[in-house]
Amino acid sequence: MRIKKLGAAAAALVLAGSLAACGGGDDEVEVASETDFEAGTTMAEIADRGTVTVGTKFDQPGFGLLGFEDVPEGFDVEVAKIIAGALGIAEDDIEWVQATSDIREQVIEDGDVDFVVATYTINDERKQRITFAGPYYEAGQQLMVRADEDAIEGPEDLADNPDMKVCSVTGSTPSEQIKEYLADEDQLVLFDIYDKCADALGNGQVDVVTTDNVILLGFVSESDGEFKLVGEQFTEEPYGIGIEKGDVEFCEFINETLQENEDAYLAAWDRTAGEVDGTEKPELPEADACA
Amino acid sequence: MSPVIDNLDLYWSGFLTSLEFIVYSLIGSMILGTVIAAFRVSPIPALRAFGSAWVTLIRNCPLTIVLFFMGFGLPELGINYSFFFFGVTGLVIYTSAFVCEALRSGINAVDAGQAEAARAIGLTFSQTMSEVVLPQAFRSAVPPLGSVQIAMFKNSAVAGAFGIGGDLFSVGKNLTSAQGYSYIPVLTGVAIGYLIITLSAGACLALIERKVAIAR
Amino acid sequence: MSEQTVLYDVPGPRTLRRQRIGTVVALVLIAGLLAVAIQRLASRGQFDPELWEPWLNPAADDFASVWELVGRGLLATMIAASLAIVLSLVVGVGLGVARMMSGRYGRIPVVGFIELFRGLPVIITIVYVWRASAELGIPIRLLPGENALWYLVIGLTLYNSVIVAEILRAGVASLPRGQGEAGRAIGLTEGQVMRSILLPQAFRTMLPALISQLVVVLKDTSLAAVIGFGYFELLRRGQQIYQILDNPIQTLFFVGTIFIVINYALSKLAVSVERRLSVSGSTSRTGADAAGETAG
Numbered sequence: 001m002r003i004k005k006l007g008a009a010a011a012a013l014v015l016a017g018s019l020a021a022c023g024g025g026d027d028e029v030e031v032a033s034e035t036d037f038e039a040g041t042t043m044a045e046i047a048d049r050g051t052v053t054v055g056t057k058f059d060q061p062g063f064g065l066l067g068f069e070d071v072p073e074g075f076d077v078e079v080a081k082i083i084a085g086a087l088g089i090a091e092d093d094i095e096w097v098q099a100t101s102d103i104r105e106q107v108i109e110d111g112d113v114d115f116v117v118a119t120y121t122i123n124d125e126r127k128q129r130i131t132f133a134g135p136y137y138e139a140g141q142q143l144m145v146r147a148d149e150d151a152i153e154g155p156e157d158l159a160d161n162p163d164m165k166v167c168s169v170t171g172s173t174p175s176e177q178i179k180e181y182l183a184d185e186d187q188l189v190l191f192d193i194y195d196k197c198a199d200a201l202g203n204g205q206v207d208v209v210t211t212d213n214v215i216l217l218g219f220v221s222e223s224d225g226e227f228k229l230v231g232e233q234f235t236e237e238p239y240g241i242g243i244e245k246g247d248v249e250f251c252e253f254i255n256e257t258l259q260e261n262e263d264a265y266l267a268a269w270d271r272t273a274g275e276v277d278g279t280e281k282p283e284l285p286e287a288d289a290c291a
Numbered sequence: 292m293s294p295v296i297d298n299l300d301l302y303w304s305g306f307l308t309s310l311e312f313i314v315y316s317l318i319g320s321m322i323l324g325t326v327i328a329a330f331r332v333s334p335i336p337a338l339r340a341f342g343s344a345w346v347t348l349i350r351n352c353p354l355t356i357v358l359f360f361m362g363f364g365l366p367e368l369g370i371n372y373s374f375f376f377f378g379v380t381g382l383v384i385y386t387s388a389f390v391c392e393a394l395r396s397g398i399n400a401v402d403a404g405q406a407e408a409a410r411a412i413g414l415t416f417s418q419t420m421s422e423v424v425l426p427q428a429f430r431s432a433v434p435p436l437g438s439v440q441i442a443m444f445k446n447s448a449v450a451g452a453f454g455i456g457g458d459l460f461s462v463g464k465n466l467t468s469a470q471g472y473s474y475i476p477v478l479t480g481v482a483i484g485y486l487i488i489t490l491s492a493g494a495c496l497a498l499i500e501r502k503v504a505i506a507r
Numbered sequence: 508m509s510e511q512t513v514l515y516d517v518p519g520p521r522t523l524r525r526q527r528i529g530t531v532v533a534l535v536l537i538a539g540l541l542a543v544a545i546q547r548l549a550s551r552g553q554f555d556p557e558l559w560e561p562w563l564n565p566a567a568d569d570f571a572s573v574w575e576l577v578g579r580g581l582l583a584t585m586i587a588a589s590l591a592i593v594l595s596l597v598v599g600v601g602l603g604v605a606r607m608m609s610g611r612y613g614r615i616p617v618v619g620f621i622e623l624f625r626g627l628p629v630i631i632t633i634v635y636v637w638r639a640s641a642e643l644g645i646p647i648r649l650l651p652g653e654n655a656l657w658y659l660v661i662g663l664t665l666y667n668s669v670i671v672a673e674i675l676r677a678g679v680a681s682l683p684r685g686q687g688e689a690g691r692a693i694g695l696t697e698g699q700v701m702r703s704i705l706l707p708q709a710f711r712t713m714l715p716a717l718i719s720q721l722v723v724v725l726k727d728t729s730l731a732a733v734i735g736f737g738y739f740e741l742l743r744r745g746q747q748i749y750q751i752l753d754n755p756i757q758t759l760f761f762v763g764t765i766f767i768v769i770n771y772a773l774s775k776l777a778v779s780v781e782r783r784l785s786v787s788g789s790t791s792r793t794g795a796d797a798a799g800e801t802a803g
Contacts, residue, residue, distance in 0.1 A: 058747075058750075059750055065750070065751075066747055066750065066751070067751060068569065068572035068573075068576065068751060097737065098735075098737050100735055101468075102464065102467075102468030102735070103468065103735050105471060106468075106641070110641045125471070128471075129471060170464060170465070170468055171468035189373075189374070189456070190454075190456070191454055192454070192735070195750055196454075199363065199755070200366075203363075203366030203367060203371065203551075204366060204371045205366055205371055205374075222753070334518070334522075334526055334529075335526055335529040335530050335533055336530060337530045337533045337534050337537070338529075338530075338533050341533070341537060347767075347771060348767055350770075350774075351722070351766065351767040351770035351771045351774065352726075352763050352766055352767050352770075353725075353726035353727070353729040353742070353763075353766055354726070355729045355730060355732060355733055355742060356729065356742065356759060356762065356763045356766065359755070359759055360756075360759050360763065363755040363756050363759065364756055364759075367547065367548055367551050367553055367756060368544055368547050368548065369547055445626075445627070445628035445629070446628070447628075448628035448630050448631055449628070449630050449730065449733065452630055452730075452733040452734065453733060460630075460631075473642060474634075474638035474639075474641075474642060475635075475638065475639060475642055475643075478631070478634060478635050478638060481631065482627055482631050482635070485626070485627060485628055485631060486623070486626045486627060489625075489626040489627075490622070490626050493626070
């Protein structure tokens with residue numbers, strides 16, 4: 001019953017939204033002009049408030065990078081705008097909060113943000129603290145090295161080269177998953193943001209950076225040929241949207257919004273992460289059941 | 292407090308790493324600080340100017356910026372070691388300015404009459420310094436030197452936040468982010484670790500002062 | 508540095524020659540090290556104009572954006588520092604008076620508080636305030652301005668108020684004992700002696716040390732850049748800038764210079780205030796003590 005109601009509401013929103021956005025350019029995300037949410041839901045609360053707070057990355061080219069205007073830009077940011085639009089909130093009314101990998105759960109639990117779109121891999125441990133909507137993108141973990149590096153062709157080579165340092169970010173799934181490929185824990189260097197790993201790779205501090213391939217490609221494109229990816233992706237990293245634990249209605253709303261707005265989703269990819277060489281245009285994945 | 296008790300081994304290794312970091316920084320800053328102090332009192336104007344500039348620039352610069360500069364700058368100069376090394380270098384450079392000033396205050400506290408008397412009986416500059424002035428200067432410098440070094444112990448936490456890895460601060464970060472424990476018990480454990488270091492250092496300093504320092 | 512002229516005689520010709528050789532050697536060494544450093548930096552492209560132009564060249568594209576962010580960061584730093592020093596003063600004087608006037612048992616909690624926050628690194632205190640507010644539900648959001656500002660200010664205040672209390676104690680202790688004795692002799696209570704006689708004089712002697720403490724507070728505001736709570740003070744703005752422009756060394760150089768200039772000016776102010784207030788030995792000993800305390 002509830003799902004049907006939400007479905008109808010979502011469809012009405014999209015219609016209203018597309019009518020309202022008539023005349024808007026390709027770059028604009030549709031903003032629903034009228035919203036009608038069931039009272040007591042998160043969506044109603046946000047729509048009444050008129051603003052939404054979103055946690056995202058500030059340091060990841062292609063996904064969430066803080067620009068000079070103090071507003072982040074990237075694919076995650078665009079996805080957040082689509083969701084906000086469906087809630088009736090224009091992009092100027094979105095408040096952006098930096099959600100580095102190590103505090104993503106905290107900002108949700110604290111209630112500092114309404115949802116988090118921050119290259120947030122879905123895994124069971126995190127599901128104990130928060131709920132995921134989506135996935136909205138499937139990345140995979142890979143390795144990035146300097147362009148002249150020949151010794152490493154894939155994660156199997158890491159254990160054979162114990163002097164080579166591998167860099168990742170605290171609290172991230174890739175940092176945990178790479179451990180089984182390492183000779184010992186000393187090989188792993190952790191920082192709080194990927195930018196520092198990229199800098200460390202550039203000046204020889206570390207020899208490998210590992211995280212999701214999409215993030216790495218952003219750094220490769222910015223590196224002017226200094227970096228390259230090696231090997232194939234060796235894990236599957238589904239990105240989800242983090243929300244307060246147990247908020248099933250909000251989760252379903254988000255999933256439906258994305259399904260209804262696949263065109264905007266693909267357009268968003270094209271103008272952000274899609275601009276990087278080597279990326280593939282994604283298909284919106286099947287959403288997991290909300291729990 | 293269960294996260295602390297469950298992970299006591301982690302806390303212990305973090306504590307030891309912090310101690311290791313502190314010992315290197317202590318030795319390094321005392322050596323470098325003494326050298327800079329020597330520059331500041333030397334008869335060669337170029338060295339005096341260098342020492343003076345060193346102290347002025349570094350004392351007025353936040354430790355965070357010194358550390359970041361080490362992290363980004365040293366690799367550009369070809370010095371490519373671990374972040375632990377960068378942390379030690381940064382804290383040594385930062386603390387050396389304060390060590391220098393503490394030593395100088397000790398030298399200044401030695402009564403001018405001592406040096407005059409030494410000259411009057413015909414001692415050279417280096418004899419005056421090593422036999423008469425410096426021994427008294429070190430004893431006078433103990434209180435300020437002590438507080439400079441205790442401040443350095445506390446600054447090791449900033450180096451921990453900067454990313455030296457494996458120390459008390461990192462243990463706290465690891466337990467709260469990667470493993471999701473609640474912050475308050477974890478941080479209390481970290482705080483106790485630092486308090487053990489600073490409070491016992493304070494007590495040692497009081498003991499040393501009683502034995503060695505000259506009333507100023 | 509009266510000690511300097513006393514340590515050695517006016518140099519004769521042989522010493523002068525040795526000093527000149529020493530100067531030349533020293534200059535050559537320093538210049539040599541600098542040359543090596545510059546050459547290495549240049550070979551890594553650190554002197555490329557595009558890394559420096561956003562900071563230096565008004566005609567560059569990003570110049571206005573960069574300096575606008577710097578301005579905003581500096582303002583945020585100043586707001587946090589001013590709030591922290593004012594609150595530290597208020598709380599610190601309260602603590603100091605409480606310590607000096609309590610009985611043997613009343614003193615214990617005050618001393619405990621002072622030793623606790625003096626022994627803890629201030630960065631730990633700030634992180635504690637941030638997380639305790641969230642986990643214990645303390646309503647920081649009721650205060651004006653962003654939450655992160657108050658996490659920083661309250662953390663800084665907890666640390667610096669304790670230092671102010673100790674500065675006050677040293678200031679009162681340095682007053683001639685006759686002051687307090689005379690006050691009691693004319694029948695004033697302890698509280699009146701403190702308020703009317705000791706504190707006003709102590710404040711004058713404390714002023715240079717307080718200005719030095721402001722320098723410490725200013726430096727400590729930059730801790731917000733290594734803690735994750737998102738207060739965009741000057742160093743954090745610097746991070747934002749070099750993440751966009753990819754020029755960390757240049758950006759840190761300019762941000763560091765701004766900090767150094769401001770703190771240097773404040774230190775000079777402290778010294779000139781001390782000189783003007785120096786009334787026959789009643790200033791607190793900013794030389795040695797400050798070397799210790801301001802190392803924070």
